Amino acid sequence: MAGELRNADELQKKLMEFQDLQRQLQMVSSQKQQLILQSEEIKMAEADLAKCEKGIYRFSGPILIETTKADATTELKDKRELFEMRVSVLEKQETKMRPKYDELRNELEKALKEGKLR
Numbered sequence: 001m002a003g004e005l006r007n008a009d010e011l012q013k014k015l016m017e018f019q020d021l022q023r024q025l026q027m028v029s030s031q032k033q034q035l036i037l038q039s040e041e042i043k044m045a046e047a048d049l050a051k052c053e054k055g056i057y058r059f060s061g062p063i064l065i066e067t068t069k070a071d072a073t074t075e076l077k078d079k080r081e082l083f084e085m086r087v088s089v090l091e092k093q094e095t096k097m098r099p100k101y102d103e104l105r106n107e108l109e110k111a112l113k114e115g116k117l118r
Contacts, residue, residue: 032090
């Protein structure tokens with residue numbers, strides 16, 4: 001731990017730091033969850049595409065354009081890999097932030113138990 005909180009200013013600073021870190025963790029978690037869902041949707045599309053034999057179309061802006069099964073498969077694979085890579089990056093960010101978050105939480109809880117936080 002970083003040490004005891006000696007006065008109200010230090011306590012206020014730690015509380016603000018904790019709240020900021022909490023918001024960042026929530027944002028990272030939310031982004032990660034969205035990417036995981038998108039990756040799962042792509043996996044379902046890849047499974048459907050594997051069963052498909054003809055009439056494959058993709059969106060290009062507001063219209064549908066006919067494409068080949070090979071091109072559609074490659075495009076889906078590339079998107080899935082990109083999303084999985086981004087999830088990995090977000091997990092690393094989350095892992096890096098978590099110890100500081102836990103440290104601040106414990107420090108604030110200790111101050112609360114000691115009656116310094118009201």
